[in-house]
Amino acid sequence: MRFYTFFLSLIVAVAAMAAGSDHYTVIVSLDGFRWDYPEAFDTPFLEQYFVKHGVKAVMMPSFPSKTFPNHYTLATGLYPDHHGILANKFKIRSTGKIYSLSKSETRSDPQYYGGDPIWLTARRQGVITATVYWVGSDVPIKGGYANYWKNYQTKPLLTFDERVNEVVRLLSLPEAERPHLVMAYFEEPDHAGHNNGPVTMATRRSVEHLDSLLSGLWHRIQSLPHGTQVNLIVTGDHGMTWLSRYRLIRPSYYLKDEWVERIDGDYPALITARKPKYIDDIVRALQDVPHLRAWKRGELPSYLHYGTHENTADVVVLPDVGWTFGEKAPTIQGSHGFDHTCSDMLVAFRAVGPDFKQGYVREQYFRNVCVYPLLAHLLGVEPSPNDGSLAEVQDLLR
Ligand code: AMP
Ligand code: ZN
Ligand code: ZN
Secondary structure, eight states, X not given: OHHHHHHHHHHHHHHHHHTOOSOEEEEEEETTOBTTHHHHTTOIIIIIIHHHHSEEEEEEOOSSOOHHHHHHHHHHSOXXXXXXXXXXXXXXXXXXXXEETTOHHHHTOGGGOOSXXXXXXXXXXXXXXXXXXXXXXXXXXXXXXXXXXXXXXXXSOOOHHHHHHHHHHHHTSOGGGOOSEEEEEEOTTHHHHHHXXXXXXXXXXXXXXXXXXXXXXXXXXXXXXXXGGEEEEEEOSOOOEEOOTTSEEOHHHHSOGGGEEEEEOSSSEEEEESSGGGHHHHHHHHTTXXXXXXXXXXXXXXXXXXXXXXTOOSEEEEEOTTOEESSSOOSSSEEOOSOTTSGGGOEEEEEESTTBOSSEEOOSOEEGGGHHHHHHHHHTOOOOSOSOOGGGTGXXXX
C-alpha cells in the first residue's frame, strides 16, 4: 500500500513537471541584428546590462541568411531545407506558383510551412503562448495559431512602443490567461542596414533606439509581481553586409536567354531552367566565374544544409559576400542572404532571467536551430524532432 501511494505521488509529481515550467519566456527578434552591433554602438542595455546580469553570445543563422527562412527556423528548430520556407521568394515545383513574402496568397498558405513551431508545440502541451508578429505566426499552420497572435497583414502595424505595451499587457493578464511564451518581432535594424549600410549613423540610431525601448520593456517586466520569473531573450534572424555597385556579375553575360526561365532572389539567386537539359549548361557557364559559386540542386556542400527539398531551384547561385548576381547594380547599401558562416551574417544573442547564467560571455557561436529546443526546455515541454540540440546551448543555463 505504501509503495502504491509512493508510486501515485511520483506520477503526480511527474505530471506536474510535464505541465510546463512556472517561468515565463519572452523572445524578441530584431531583424538584421548583426552580432557586433551592441559592441559597435552605444547600447548600455544590450551590451553592458546583459554582460553583467545575463548571457552574451553569438548565433549563426541558417542558409540562406534571409528573414523568412530564419525566423521560421528559430520557431521550428529545422533548417530551411527541412521546414520548406527555402527563401523569401521561390518557385513551387508541383504547381509552378511563386511563394513570396509579399504575395499574401502563398505567404498565408499553411501548406508551405513544415515542422512544428514552438507556439504550437507548447500550446498542444497545455502552455499558453503568444506572438506579437513572427514569420508564420499569422498563418493557420496545422489549422492553428498561438493563443494570442497578431496579423502582419493588418495595417497599420503596431508601432514599436505599442508592441512593447502589448508584451507587458500579455504578461500582466490573470495567471490563468497569461502566456508563458511571448514572441515579438521588430523589423529594425534591418531597414536601416539595407538603406544605409551596416555600421552607419542611421543604423546606430536604430539600434540605440531599440536598446532604450527594450530596456524599458525589461524594467516594466521586472516591476510585475512575477517579474523575477521572466526570462528575456533578444536575438535576430541574420546579420548585414555592405554591397557595392561595382561588385556586380551580370547573368546575361554568361547565360543564354533560352536556358533560363526565371531567376528569383539575389543572395542567393535561384535559377529555374527552361528545360532540364539546360541545367548543366547553366552550371557549366557559371563554373569558373569569379566571386560566385553555382550548384545544381542536390549538389550543394553539406555545411549549407540546403538542396534536398523538392522546391529547391534547379541551380543555386551564391555570390561572395558583398557581390551581386543581377543585371542592375544594387541601389541599397547593405544586404544579407550570403553564406551563413561568414562573420557579417552572424547574429547577436542576449538572454537574462531566472534560467540563464549571470555575467556569462560565450565566445563560440551556436546554430540558430538550437533556439527551438532551448525554448522547449525553458517552457518545460517536449520538443518535436528538430535539427538543433539543447546540449549546444546548455552552458548558457544555470
Ligand atoms: P528581407 O530583409 O528581404 O529578408 O525581408 C525582411 C522583410 O520581411 C521586412 O521588411 C519585414 O517587413 C518583412 N516581414 C517580416 N515579418 C513578416 C511577416 N510575418 N509577414 C510579412 N512580411 C514580413
Ligand atoms: Zn531579416
Ligand atoms: Zn533584410
